[in-house]
Amino acid sequence: MTPRNWFITGVSSGFGRIMAEQLLARGDRVAGTVRNLSVMDELKAKYRSQLWCAKLDLSETAAIRGVVDRAFAALGHIEMVVSNAGYGLMGAAEEMTDEQVRHQIDTNLVGSIQLIRAALPHLRAQGGGRILQLSSMGGQAAFPGGSLYHATKWGIEGFLDAVAQEVEGFGIGCTLIEPGGARTDFRHRSAQLAPTLDAYDASPSRMVNRIIADDSHPSPGDPAKMVAIMIASIDETPAPRRIALGSDAYHVMYAQLSARLAALEQQRELACSTDFPPEEGDENAPPWFAPNGVRSNAESQ
Structure with missing residues (x-):
């Protein structure tokens, strides 16, 4: 297999670390970002020129484009861009501080958006590539106590869904990764809890506090298996738009x-009742808005 070049954010732990280790072990080159460069000393000593590292905090959006530019300059050609860095802010929406809200959005949503925007000119110039965006089953489903985390994951899913259609003609494929619970350190290191308000002690939002505090029920997902599937997905043509990983992800999102x-x-008739009455000739006119020129079922009936 010809070695490939990857750019991955958040390679210090979790999925990012496991992905970097699997790729380096098979001979690929990795440009990885971390908030603390010293955590990469062991891997850097082992893989030397295979591993290029840079310091990056996604909440500092002004720094993102420069790091991406430097990575492409260092490796010359990067086929895969993996937007992995992020964390979960948990608690009832009212409990969170304004600073926590801003940091969660800046890191998970704005940071991911700006990372992809910074990579696109390079991918276009080289004639294509792949973007893998780490989302979550929380990008398609929602639970009490996860409102801000869901806001960022639902937001990045909408963003990449649209971007995928914009850049397909450039040979760029985009995939959203939607894992369920995995045995990484997300729950007990990366996840942050909002300050608690007594008023919410009986709220369903307290479920997340109990999950994070309880070590007796490990997550079902094997992160090494999940990462192997992420890596293998880049050989699929066309790029899969979404990949669900974990039995919990499948069942929760399906429900x-x-x-x-x-x-x-159930709202079909209600929704259609708010249109203006059709005028003569309307049946032959193109729909005012239909991605890829395809009418919706409501429009075609």
């Missing part, structure tokens, strides 16, 4: 998506 679709179907 919530099915409920949303059923609720939408």
Whole structure:
């Protein structure tokens, strides 16, 4: 297999670290970012020129483009860009401080958006590539106590869904990775809790406090297996738009998506009743808005 070049944010731990280790072990080159360069000393000593590292905190958006530019200059050609860095802010929405809200959005959403925007000119210039964006089952489903985390994951999913359509013609494929719970250090190191308010002690939002505090029920997902599937996905053509990983991810997303679709179907007549009456000749006119020129079911009936 011809070695490939990867750019990965957040390679100090979790999925990012496991991915970097798997790629380096098979002979690929990795440009990885971390907030503390010293945590990469062991891997750097082992893999030397295979591993290029830079300091980057995604919440410091002004620094992102410069790091991406330097990585492409150092490796010459990067086929895969993996937007992995992020964390979870948990607690009831009212409990979070303004600073926590801002930092969560700046890191998970704005930082990921700016990373992808910074990579796109390079990928276009070299004639293509792949973008893997770490989302979560929390990008398609929602639970009490995760409002801000969900806001960032649902936001980045909408962003990349649109970007994928914008850049497909340049040979750039985009994939959203939607893992369920995995046995990384996300729950007990990366996740942050908002200060608690007594008023929410009986709220369903306290579920996340109990999950983070309880070590007796490990997450079901094997992160090494999940990362192996992420890596293998870059050989699929066309790029899969989404990859669900973990039995919990599948069951949770299936249940919530099915409920949303059923609720939408019940509102079909109500939704269509708000249109202006059709005028003569409208049946032959193109829809005012239809991605890829495809009419919706409501428009075609």
